[in-house]
Structure formats: C-alpha cells, structure tokens
Amino acid sequence: MLRRVVAALVVLACAAGVVAYQATRPSRAPASPRVFVPSPRFFQDFSPSFRTSIADLYYLQMVQYYGEHVSGDGRLDSLPEMTTLVTALSPRFTRAYLFSAFALIDAGRADAAYELLKRGFAANPGDWRFPAYLGFFAYRYGAGEEKDLAAARWYEKAAAIPGSPDYLPRLAAALLAKGGEQGKAVLMLGQAYLAGDKYAREKAVKGLECILPTEKEARMRALAPLYETMPRADADALVAELFREYVQ
C-alpha cells in the first residue's frame, strides 16, 4: 500500500514538475523582422500536389508576422517575399493579394502593393476588386498630374467587369472629368445611368450636371455621343432629365 502511495506521489510530483517548467518559461521574445522565406520555385518543384496547402500555411504565417510586427517594431522586412511566395504558389488566392497589398502599404511599399495588385488582376481578370483597388492606390499613392487619369482608367476597367458595384462608373467619370477628359466622363456617367437603379440614376444625373456646360447648344453637343453608346430610349430619358431646367 505504502509503495503504491509513494509511486503515485512520485508520478504526481513529476507531473507538477512538467507543468511548472512549461508555465514558468519566459514569454517568447519578439521574432526577427527578417525571416527565411524559401523560393516559390522550391515548392513548385518539390511538392506540386501540395502547393496550395503550403500557400495556405505561409498565408497564415504572413498574417501572424504582420500582426506581430505592425503594432510592435513596425518592421515588415520579409513581407514582400512572403507575399510573392504565397501568390506564386496559389495565384487565385484573392484574399492573399488584397491582404498583402494593404499590409505592404503599412510597410511603406506602395509600389510593391501596386505591382502585386496588377499581378493579382492578371491572374484573376474576373474580379473587379483588383482594378478598383488599383484605381484607389493610383489615386492615393500616385504622383504627378496623370494620377487622376490613371486611377480613372482602372475604375473604368473595374466597372466593365460583371458584378461590379454601381458607384464605379461614377467614380471613374469624376476622375476623368478632374483629369480633363470630359467626353469620356460623360460616357462613363451614361453607363452608370444605364446600369443603375433609381439612386444610381440620380447620382449619374447630378454628376453630369457638374461637368456639362450650362449653355444649351454646348450641352447638347456634349451629350450627343451618348446616343452611340446607349439605347435611344434611355439616352432620351437622360437628356430629358438634363434639360428639365431649360424646358421650364
């Protein structure tokens, strides 16, 4: 009996020792901002059947890495390589592109984010979010006088993708007008009017009111190209709304 009690006590003491050892370990020091990231080629060659699973693992690591450093030392040195690895192994992993693009902005690498989104769009041409974000990045982080037009062109591309939201043609039109391309802006707003609901149509009319000349003849001339890109009935309805003030 005594031997059993002693044996049980020894086992309990050992178990307590195991728990105590682990519980008293100091918390892990912040990891280095530079981590080893293998070449995508390595995984493409040596684990072709598991490449998406490996991309998922590195995506999870990338999210952890970002979370650990963005609010700590702010250094995201290895983020571009991680992003390249994940997207090369899984080119249709849209979340990885979008997350990485914004994470790269935090890393001060707007250029890399822009290039990444371009790669993402090339791999996922049916996803309107890529050109929409490219437009936003071009507008927000671009430089020079051409940035409005560059952004507008991306929004135009996004608006042309089925399933994209109604506001994209309006956004493109506003930027085109700002960039001096009134003619294109009118056409974009015409498309917004054509594709949208009542709210979107009101917005399109308001947008056109802002960029169209007030003089009647000039306004008519500016609206003429709409008849080439819209069904006649819709174009007539839009023109009627834009000339309501003139009739009264």
Added chain:
Amino acid sequence: MNQVVAIAVNTFKETIRDRVLAVIVVFALLMIVGGLWLGSISLGEQGRMMKDFGLVAVTLFGLVVAVFIAAGLVHKEVEKRTVFVLFSKPVGRAAFIAGKFVGLCATMAVVLAGMGVFLFLLVWAVAGEASGMLLVAVLMVYVQLLAIMAVTIFFSTLGSAILASVLGICVFVAGQLSHNVLALTRLGQNAVTEALSWVVYVVIPNLAAVDVKAGAVGESTLAWGEVAVWTGYLLAYVVVVLALAALVFRRKEF
C-alpha cells in the same frame, strides 16, 4: 472469380475488425478542432483552409492506413501459417493477391468515404459551401492510394512488412516528384544515366500529374479529359504491379 470474391470479403472483414474505422473518428475530431482554430486566424478564409488542410489530412491518414494494412496483408497470412490452409485448397496465388487487394480497396473506400463525407458536411456547415469538387478530390486521392496499396503489396511479397511499409511511403513521396525525374532525364549528358532516369520515371507512379487539391480550392480548373486519362493510367499501373506481385508470390516457397 469466386475465390477472389471470397478472399476479398474475408480481407474486408478482417481489416475492418482491426479498428481501422477509428481513423475516421480521429480525423473528424482533428478537423472540428482545426476548423474552429483556422476560423479564428485566417481572416475569413475558413472554407478554403478547411478544404485544403482537410484534403491533406485525408491523403496522409489514408496513406498511413493503406500502407500499413497493405504491408501486413500477405505477410500476416504467411507468418500465421494460414496461407498453408488456403493453398491446400484449389486457390491460385494470383487469386490470393487479387482478393487481398480487392478487400483492401473496399476497406479504403469505406475509410475515405467516411472522411470525405464528413469533410464535405463540415465545410458546408461552417463555411456554407457545398463543394462537390471536394468529393471529386477525395475520389482522386483514393485512386492515388490504390496505386500505393498495389506497390506496397508487391513489396510485401518480396520482404518484411516493415520494409514494405517504408518502401510504400517512399514510392508515395517519389510519385510526387515524378516530373523532377523527367527533368533529370532531359538534363542528362550521359546516355546511361539518361536511360536510367527514364526507367525510374516510368517505374514510379506519377501521382502529381493532376493537382486535385488545387482544383477543389478553386485554384485551377480541372480538365476532365486529363483527369480521366490520369485515372486510367493509375488503374493500369495497379494491374501491372499486382501482376508482378502475383508473379513473385507464385515463385515463393513456404
């Protein structure tokens, strides 16, 4: 034919009795815990992660079960001397090998169907995606494992069960790298090594020709013609390897 069916039924009952279905329960628990954990750290990609890691788990669990059972099938009969009772009756050695393989195929079908259906339902319940491609991918994993089972049975007719298990797993790994062997063949400057690489390339099963997991997570669009040809290739490979196993087993003296 009757002999093959009788041996297959017996093998199926025997392997199921080995509590091999417990693998499905372990898989289910792993996936539930893993799925919940992934949901919290993947920023909304729970469905993709569950499908991807779930298929890896199906492959690895299936591989372990297939290899270890296949390695012991023939060996156990010889070790327990039950093979003598069997061969005292009019049972051909080829029928014995075929029956063992068919029985194991049935067991693996139950195991993989259990894991596949559970994974399908879990992804549906958690991520709201009823992914038929997931079930197709599990079916393709099953076909891959048939080739590995045949190879492991072949090795078990040559040596010990442990050796057969190790070699079975090695063939699975080598089968993933088949295209690299082909690349080596093309790079070879020496005619002998070139010919040798070509032989190795033909002998090991090409398990990575079609990426079924990538198809299930929407990464690539599977070309059904290619999938059908690949399946046909693997089934033909199974027939050849089982014929070799039967040939070796026929020459074996007990």
